[in-house]
Amino acid sequence: MKWPVSKTFSVLMIAATTGLSLWARPQIPEGPMGTHFDLSGAANGFMPRDTALMVMPLTLAAITLLLWVLPYMQPKSGKLERSASVYAVSWIGVVAFLGFGHLFIVGHALGWVLSxxxxxxxxxxxxxxxxxxxxxxxxxxxxxxxxxxxxxxxxxxxxxxxxxxxxxxxxxxxxxxxxxxxxxxxxxxxxxxxxxxxxxxxxxxxxxxxxxxxxx
Structure with missing residues (x-):
């Protein structure tokens, strides 16, 4: 698993979360929207609808940009190419976790029954x-x-x-x-x-x- 896989996955996840937000927006009433949940799945933190729908795509974009440029800021003595698999798995795991979190947030606002x-x-x-x-x-x-x-x-x-x-x-x-x-x-x-x-x-x-x- 090399960096191109993680970069591609990350860009696709940004597109997917943005598309989900744009598709769901007309179906969600204006007002507070649950964005933080306790471990039992009950909402205990809220944001305005439009902020809640865009915060995760923007977060994923910022994380992707950071992870993309960090390898180029290393000293020459610490080439990350030698640990590309660890970097890629960490990158994909974090992005996938946040992407599913966005699906849970939007699904909760739409009234879906999600575990x-x-x-x-x-x-x-x-x-x-x-x-x-x-x-x-x-x-x-x-x-x-x-x-x-x-x-x-x-x-x-x-x-x-x-x-x-x-x-x-x-x-x-x-x-x-x-x-x-x-x-x-x-x-x-x-x-x-x-x-x-x-x-x-x-x-x-x-x-x-x-x-x-x-x-x-």
Missing amino acids: AQPLLLGPGVLFILIGNFMPKAQRNYLVGVRTPWTLSDERVWHKTHRLAGPVMMLAGLIMLGGALLLPPVYLHWVFVSAGLGSALIVVVASYFYARALKLT
């Missing part, structure tokens, strides 16, 4: 996908576990990312299990604990890998 379950499963699926590609990441300044120790020693980078892959996939499985089995009230803590816990493990591991390599 929030795919949105709750999204973080876990994204962690599993990125974790699967993480061991393939090569040293760069945009994606991966970028600590002072991984960026200063390629051996530490590779050891840390070989660990980061299974750790992220385990965190994703915990998130999926929580989304499928637990009441929504507990999911915030499951997501935060799994996400921050996995990050803490690999950051601390990178430090100890660096210490161990210096002692050998």
Whole structure:
């Protein structure tokens, strides 16, 4: 999976969300429109209709532009081409998640009966996908576990990312299990604990890998 795939997907998603907004606008009454929902799917945040319909396409356009230009702003020593698969999967995952979020927002305003379950499963699926590609990441300044120790020693980078892959996939499985089995009230803590816990493990591991390599 290379950048052209993620760029094409991103542009298509911008077009799709914009088209959905334009198609739905005449069918949605003027007034507040739900744009933020709790974990049970109930609206708890609102925007004016036209703002709500355009905020996601504009957000996707801004994210696409940022992700498109960031690789060209890297130092020459950190070429992202060596980690294109990780970058592309992260890019596509985030854009797909936001695109489905827009579908949920518009569908809710139109009175469609849509389950929030795919949105709750999204973080876990994204962690599993990125974790699967993480061991393939090569040293760069945009994606991966970028600590002072991984960026200063390629051996530490590779050891840390070989660990980061299974750790992220385990965190994703915990998130999926929580989304499928637990009441929504507990999911915030499951997501935060799994996400921050996995990050803490690999950051601390990178430090100890660096210490161990210096002692050998």
